[in-house]
Amino acid sequence: MRLVILGGGESGIGTAILGKKKGFDVFVSDFGKIKENYKEVLIINEIAWEEEKHTEDLILNGDLVMKSPGIPEKSPIVKKLLEKGIPVLSEIEFAAPYTNATIIGITGSNGKTTTTMLAYHLLKSAGLNVGLGGNIGKSFAWQVADNDYDSYVLELSSFQLDGIVNFKPHIAIITNISPDHLDRYDYKYENYIDSKFRITMNQTEDDYLIYDADDEAIAEWLKTHTTKAKLIPFSLTKTLSEGAYIKNNKMEISINQEEFTMDTEHIALEGKHNMKNAMAATSVAKLMQIRKLTIRESLSNFQGVEHRLEKVLKIQNVQYINDSKATNVNATFFALDSMNTPTVWIVGGVDKGNDYNELMSLVREKVKAIICLGVDNKKIIDAFGNVVDMMVEVDNMNDAVRMAQRLTEKGDTVLLSPACASFDLFENYEDRGNQFKQAVKNL
Structure with missing residues (x-):
């Protein structure tokens, strides 16, 4: 062959x-x-x-x-x-038949890396023999060739799911769905949504689908399609008899007649979107029979993900935050939503058909200045030119950071959250984030 x-x-x-x-x-x-x-x-x-x-x-x-x-x-x-x-x-489809490991597959427009890393951290801290792969870390196929893991936590992009036929995770997670990569889906949002739901297409009654019950696109899909998997929703707004939710600053989880609660203040991750990531990952831990004490310890000591709302340094009482991994509008929405101080926002790059309108109210409320860091910034300038007092265009990271420092006062925040891909000026979002961190350290 x-x-x-x-x-x-x-x-x-x-x-x-x-x-x-x-x-x-x-x-x-x-x-x-x-x-x-x-x-x-x-x-x-x-x-x-x-x-x-x-x-x-x-x-x-x-x-x-x-x-x-x-x-x-x-x-x-x-x-x-x-x-x-x-x-x-896809690689996932090719490699899966060669392992008998339990597979946890995680997809979504945003939050999938954090949820994947946190689920892996929960299982590994509990002493499970577990591999981490897919979109992050070492190739899944390479690990199947070289290691003998009992379970895998895989971050799966829609592109990887497009290339599956029989692949079936025992536990699937869809963190959320918002328009992204539409250039690869004939600019049809429904094609992209269908692509994400391929994660559950081969699941049986013995498998689980964990999903965001507050997400419109997911709710619509579930109304008109079926999956055989057992559904485990999580929500910030609803009280659920089965699944995970937040109530009175407590995370409450009920799965297969088993309860788990934890005060949200003890969870290391901050922000509403991270509560969702924590509920999804904790649901995995519960399904994998991990002890409550271990789950609590792991949730309280998790370090987070590089380039995702990563606090870099505080200089002259100004906090610099690296959110280079925000490559779409929805990710940047979460970032701006979690800002509590006047913010200088560094934005721009390769636009994937972005609609900046959904950021408008947050920009009005939180952003004092915008620094455009891209080859073509026209759309950003058109969207926010009349909304903020100050708008500057730069074409490299050092200028962006130096300009940001000039525009801040004590107590402000500088946020790199580009809402765009990085390929016009950088190798990838990691390169962009690392350049930002280096430029901040050089101030």
Whole structure:
């Protein structure tokens, strides 16, 4: 069996390792350059590869193709494969049959990284033999090849879910759904929503779907579609007989006739959106039979996620916050919503069809100045030009941070929460966040 892998990044190399181990004839093809450390892995494992091209003769003879989530279905080589009837899968679909581990799959427009990291922290602190992967950390396929975990916590993007056929998590979470990546879904929101719900399509009565009961898109989908999984909702506004909710500053969870309560003030994460992430992750811990004491300890000592509302430094009584991971409007909404002091907001990048109107009331209430950090800032200027007193355009992070310092007074906050992708000026959101942190340290 010939396994062709499109994309020589983390998921591609991991799949190549697992494929080789399982006896496939493996070939890796990357249209860009493959990183040196990944090339070394391919050479050591005697796996054939090419870079900066897709040689059709070597690709269209595959029995099975794994494409990296970054490659759209519309790309010419993928179209040709599909026309030939060659199955094109995601890494998750390829690797899942080779492990008997319990899989916890987490998707959503926002909050999925925090929820994934927190669920992993809860299970690991309880002494479970658990792996972390998917969209973060080491490739799932690579771990299936090299480790023998009893369970996995996987962060899953809609792109990864688009490439599944039989993949089935025992516990699925949909943190929330808001318009994102619509450029990959023909600009149809319903296509993107359907893509997220693929996480539950193969679940049975023995499986669980944990979801945000306050989310309109999720509620609508559940009204008109069915899943066999047992539903476990969480909510900030409703009192639920089954599921998780917040009442009188207490998180209350009731699952399978078992109760768990905890004062929200003892939960390390702050902000309303993080209470949702905590309810989702704690529901996983309850389903995995983790002791209440362990859950309480883990929720109170969790460190949070880098580049997500990360407090960098306080300089002259001004707090600098790195929220570079906010690559869409909804994520930035949560960030602005959690600001309690006058805020200088650094925003901008590659716009994915953003509608800034939903931020309007928060900007009026909390933002004193806006710094646009992008190649094309027209939409942001049009949206907020008349709303804030001060608006500045810059084209690099050092200028953004120095300008922010000039515009602040004691007690203010500087918030990097771009609401956009980073690819116009930075390698990725991590690079953008790291540059911000370095620029703040240089002040």
